[in-house]
Amino acid sequence: MDVLDVSLRIGGVLLAFLLLPLLVGQAEHKVMAHMQGRLGPMHAGGFHGWAQLVADGVKFAQKEDVVPQGADRTLFRLAPAVALIPYLIVLIAIPVGPGGMVGEVIDAGIFFVLAVLGVGVLGSLMGGWASANKYSLLGGLRTAAQLMAYELPLILAAASVVMAAGTLSLPGILDAFAWWWVPWQLIGGFVFFTAGIAELHRPPFDAPLAPEEIIFGAFTEYSGLRFALFLLAEYAGIVVVAALTAVLFLGGWHGPLPDQLGWLWTTLKTAVLCFLVIWARVAWPRLRVDQIQRFAWTVLVPLALAQIALTGVVKVVFL
Amino acid sequence: MSLGSGLAKGLAVTFRAMTRRAVTQQYPETLPELPPRSRGVIGLFEENCTVCMLCARECPDWCIYIDSHKETVPPAAPGGRERSRNVLDRFAIDFALCMYCGICVEVCPFDALFWSPEFEYAETDIRDLTHERDKLREWMWTVPEPPPPDPSAEEAKETAAARRTADRRAAERSRPAEQAEQAEQAEGDREPGEGSAS
Numbered sequence: 001m002d003v004l005d006v007s008l009r010i011g012g013v014l015l016a017f018l019l020l021p022l023l024v025g026q027a028e029h030k031v032m033a034h035m036q037g038r039l040g041p042m043h044a045g046g047f048h049g050w051a052q053l054v055a056d057g058v059k060f061a062q063k064e065d066v067v068p069q070g071a072d073r074t075l076f077r078l079a080p081a082v083a084l085i086p087y088l089i090v091l092i093a094i095p096v097g098p099g100g101m102v103g104e105v106i107d108a109g110i111f112f113v114l115a116v117l118g119v120g121v122l123g124s125l126m127g128g129w130a131s132a133n134k135y136s137l138l139g140g141l142r143t144a145a146q147l148m149a150y151e152l153p154l155i156l157a158a159a160s161v162v163m164a165a166g167t168l169s170l171p172g173i174l175d176a177f178a179w180w181w182v183p184w185q186l187i188g189g190f191v192f193f194t195a196g197i198a199e200l201h202r203p204p205f206d207a208p209l210a211p212e213e214i215i216f217g218a219f220t221e222y223s224g225l226r227f228a229l230f231l232l233a234e235y236a237g238i239v240v241v242a243a244l245t246a247v248l249f250l251g252g253w254h255g256p257l258p259d260q261l262g263w264l265w266t267t268l269k270t271a272v273l274c275f276l277v278i279w280a281r282v283a284w285p286r287l288r289v290d291q292i293q294r295f296a297w298t299v300l301v302p303l304a305l306a307q308i309a310l311t312g313v314v315k316v317v318f319l
Numbered sequence: 320m321s322l323g324s325g326l327a328k329g330l331a332v333t334f335r336a337m338t339r340r341a342v343t344q345q346y347p348e349t350l351p352e353l354p355p356r357s358r359g360v361i362g363l364f365e366e367n368c369t370v371c372m373l374c375a376r377e378c379p380d381w382c383i384y385i386d387s388h389k390e391t392v393p394p395a396a397p398g399g400r401e402r403s404r405n406v407l408d409r410f411a412i413d414f415a416l417c418m419y420c421g422i423c424v425e426v427c428p429f430d431a432l433f434w435s436p437e438f439e440y441a442e443t444d445i446r447d448l449t450h451e452r453d454k455l456r457e458w459m460w461t462v463p464e465p466p467p468p469d470p471s472a473e474e475a476k477e478t479a480a481a482r483r484t485a486d487r488r489a490a491e492r493s494r495p496a497e498q499a500e501q502a503e504q505a506e507g508d509r510e511p512g513e514g515s516a517s
Contacts, residue, residue, distance in 0.1 A: 284326060
């Protein structure tokens with residue numbers, strides 16, 4: 001592994017990290033608009049508003065970066081970075097295609113990915129605490145409660161795939177994949193994807209943000225570029241959760257086309273899952289905090305446990 | 320399973336909306352097709368104005384300004400009296416005050432005020448919204464022809480009156496010799512005017 005190879009991989013991951021969230025954001029603008037009978041951005045950049053998010057970025061960069069008087073300044077300034085960077089690190093470990101098409105092969109990849117994903121949520125918690133604002137604190141605490149509730153089904157669902165494949169390495173899981181894993185792990189996939197959305201506090205699980213009740217929760221006091229970084233973290237999170245679901249439960253690069261085009265399959269599956277995330281936001285109302293908790297503990301956790309039992313039974317009896 | 324069906328319905332409705340074309344009109348690129356009688360701005364056909372001041376007096380928010388003076392016209396025949404007439408000096412509407420009620424247009428007995436669908440006259444200073452007679456006269460060119468009445472609509476009063484006169488004249492011309500039953504002819508005058516509505 002020479003220097004060129006490493007820099008190429010890191011450059012690729014960085015490029016994907018900078019580009020894909022913007023693509024998802026733009027897709028959300030347009031898909032949401034058309035689902036509501038609107039057109040969405042039409043002017044920025046000339047052709048159907050393709051440069052809207054670039055324009056948004058320029059606008060955010062021009063705004064004043066305000067830190068409230070009573071805030072814990074260091075934590076307040078650090079929080080957006082804590083929210084954003086974990087997703088960049090997770091992207092390194094996600095395999096895109098066969099034959100080492102991955103930023104870095106990590107043996108305990110799934111452990112690494114899930115651990116780092118959990119760190120990202122801490123950014124909101126830090127921001128909520130450091131803002132010295134009761135709405136931010138409420139949002140931060142709701143974020144924490146949601147993290148506690150949904151981390152468990154997330155890990156249980158991932159554990160089911162690990163049991164099926166007999167390895168913790170993400171490329172290893174994909175090497176062991178066969179098409180009938182999709183129906184076999186269907187419940188686990190549902191649990192993982194739902195819990196992933198909930199950890200990102202995307203609608204319908206966005207009670208920690210809830211602009212109408214607690215004014216964006218932990219982000220109330222943020223402005224300018226730091227607010228933009230939080231938004232970017234949300235969209236990077238969508239990309240990461242969709243890509244992880246595609247890799248763990250939908251077979252990643254496996255598809256009818258030859259293996260050289262495997263990266264296309266990963267991208268396509270990720271894109272479809274991103275669309276589902278956007279669709280859910282448009283179609284469904286926000287759940288209450290207690291409903292979110294009840295859904296996690298009474299629906300997702302039992303489902304995940306049932307999936308693990310199913311995986312174990314099939315693994316022991318049939319394989 | 321009311322919960323599940325509701326969720327599915329939400330997905331279906333939004334997906335169907337996405338597959339349909341949005342009806343949005345991109346305004347500066349696509350100009351709106353305004354219906355007839357749109358209340359955009361009030362145009363002044365100043366040739367018809369006799370400075371009767373009815374519009375200014377009926378205006379609920381007093382946004383019409385009219386100045387005039389009297390001029391004497393030499394007598395039509397030698398030895399006659401001089402006639403006086405009103406000459407319009409200023410006619411202005413303050414569109415910052417106007418609430419587009421259209422009472423002035425309704426009340427004008429000489430058909431000097433009209434609705435125009437023109438609406439792009441925003442200004443950066445509120446004082447620039449008071450438009451003088453030359454601007455109001457220019458807007459007259461944008462007043463559309465009135466749309467034809469509905470097929471089943473009642474005939475307009477002036478049309479009915481004109482038709483009645485025309486019918487009577489025609490009847491007089493067709494039978495000049497028969498002077499005998501004048502009473503019957505007077506009855507027949509009324510008939511065609513009312514019969515034409517059916």
